[in-house]
Amino acid sequence: MTDTYLNLVNSGLTKEMAKKLGLPRPAELRRTDPGAVDQPLIPGPVLVLGSGRADTAADSVANTLLSWDLDVHRTLPNRTIGAIVVTLTDITHPEQVSERVLEVGAALRSLAPSARVITISRPAAEAADPAVAAARHGVDGFGRSLAKELRAGATGNGIVLSEGVTPDSPSATGALRFLLSARSAFVSGQFVNVTTPDGEAPGDWTRPLAGRVAVVTGAARGIGASIARTLHRDGAQVIGVDVPAAGEQLAQVMNEVHGTALQLDITGADAAQRVIDLARSRHGRLDAVVHNAGILRDKLLANMTAEKWDAVMAVNIAAQLRINDALLSAEELAPEGLRLVSLASTSGIAGNRGQTNYGYSKAAVIGMTRALAPRIAEQGGTANAVAPGFIETEMTAKIPPVPRQIARRANSLQQGGQPVDVAEAIAFLLSPQAGGINGEVLRVCGQNLVGQ
């Protein structure tokens, strides 16, 4: 699961050779130090750009950043900077943006490794005026293109605030902090929509899930084990679920995170009830469920068997639908509102040869999540999906070497992500500061070249 190429081009003699040969040199990404979470939040001062003194959005962002003890500048300081945040919430015509984007451009050469560029804008869909919509939607192409220009592990992302959502609303600041921090190491070229002013700042930003109880399916290994560890790091009590055959690894992971192991086949008719009963009796509540369990049965459709197709549907989508139904009708389960996150996949967005079954199931997860969002919002909860791209796991380690190398390099960060990168995005979506983010599909793919 180690990326040998990445190690070679970043160390010793081979690093010098790679430089001379002009080989692509994926950077080692800055990630959260579990011993010093969010310290430092970003690798240098932050430059906040807006339309000038009158831009209240930029002021608001600057104040938020100052409250996190960051070194905030409104003009480019004469040193390396950790992030650029540019507010574009006020634009009404495409001709308005040149001054600000060129200012961003002038600052790019000052970015530190693993720096961040973040745009804050409004959704085009909410604009009736074609000029306003054009100005707003332009940010989409600008941001995704800029993210592809960034080097040395830097990422570019955007936050899109619906009408009525101010830059100081909980989920706007929550998203800003997530995208600035090392938690979003493998998220690039993405836009996070904040549609409501719901949610609240956590008591402690480094332990936002303190006091919450979370169920993670497929928790025995890979991304699931990483999710369990990350949720535990953020303060959650974890109930780990996996099939009985994976019980040994599940027990190890649960003992590591002081959680509870539940050996359970999620496709069973009583699966949801057993999860709910355990959470109720052991903790008296259930705040979050991460539908991570999933299987692959890859075959070209011409060779697909009913067994392979049906197995993927049963685990990847049917079990989730059944469990969600039970969760939504369980009374007084989640005092703060239930948070759901499902694992989608870039295969469900862009498609992948040999994965018609997997692609169907993962696209189905996206469909389910969007339909669930308004329903669960009525109960004060959220439903979101995270779509990983190429992540270094036991599963992807089985891909033959050449396709694996290609898959790794086919994104803006030129490397595979780590399971913890997916886990970080999930932890964010489950946190109190993400209460205004609902029905989203957040990609964790290093800006994979396929799909959006």
Place this chain on the structure above:
Amino acid sequence: MASTPPSNGTASTSPQRAAVIGANRIPFGKAGGAYASASNLDMLTAALSGLVARFGLQGERVGDVSAGAVLKHSRDFNLTREALLGSGLDPHTPGFDVQRACGTSVETVTAIANKIALGQIESGIAGGVDSTSDAPIVVSDRLRKTLLRLSRAKTAGQRLSLLSTLRPADLAPVAPNVNEPRTGLSMGEHQAITTRQWGITREAQDEVALNSHHNLARAYDDGLFDTLVTPYRGLVRDEALRADTSLEKLAKLKPVFGKDAPDASITAGNATPLSDGAATVLLGTDEWAAQRGLPVLAHVVDAESAAVDFARGEEGLLMAGAYAVPRLLARQGLRLDDFAFVEIHEAFASTVLTTMAAWADEDFCTRKLGMPALGEVDRSRLNVAGSSLAAGHPFAATGARIVGTLATLLHERKKADGGDASSAPVRGLISVCAAGGQAVAMILEA
């Protein structure tokens, strides 16, 4: 006035029945199989770690932990304490070792349950482990004594002269065996004698073996063991389990014990295989369980041990269960019909059959127990989730396996009957024979 409670001013402190909260074991391996390179410490630690994970006991200080092994290395002098230190429990948790041959972990359950009942502890873990693959090998007395002197020797000359006294024959290890020291007979040879005495047929034994495999396989398929077993070293189910065995296949096996007699009937199919494995049970007061949101599967009602004079041939080696159970039932005022489930450890299929035959035999019961016969065991209540013939029998682990399984069966029956705490109790009976002519019996109740 007879109904007036005593009022001598002292509070009555009637013992509180200990609750069986849950259990965890690793699948049992065959000797030289999946756990060939695992030690007793490895396996007991794994079984405990799985229990800790299942019940979220990480960092928890449990009142006491008792476990043990029958085949024990001298290095494992503090086996239970060492295992719990690697299990994730609070390192301030104490632990002690117990050994009563195959009855070891019924005995540890009894010990922990008694401490709980007396209010000495609120919670505890009982268990057992055995490895026949990693069995201790004993060296000759001359070699052992020489090695001990060698360790005390001060000079190279002393060491050399000590070594020069050794002869090649001294180096041959003394093969481990589980023969009875007083008779020199193996358990199988003993049981062959008992089997013939009671006229137990080969067919009846093979039928018990067949049921054991089929019942265990079905219990796995039904998910009974999802809450009782945590896989270990790639083993997901018991290695000895043969779901596809049949009477025809069992009938083809040659006898392995009592072969001198023409009607020898004990085969590898109806005798338990040598096994490796570990099992644990979590016990506590009802309050301790409730405070943690943990279930109460059943309660430990009572336990009894017995021994027979097998050395002088007055009784079969593995027949002490025929004594322990009637005494236990008499004390509790219960009959066989009062039990929804009966677990008789299948050391051999014929052990189960001879034990039941003795319970039903008027002559045996009046003459040897001085009480009327217990009657027939309803076979539909016997070892319904399989037992040692199919699961394997790592000696000290078997009792905890049976207690965990039986408590779960009782809990599920109670639930299925729609019963609550106040409704009629659902009872289970355990009888486990042990080397040295011993046996332990226990009653659980949900």
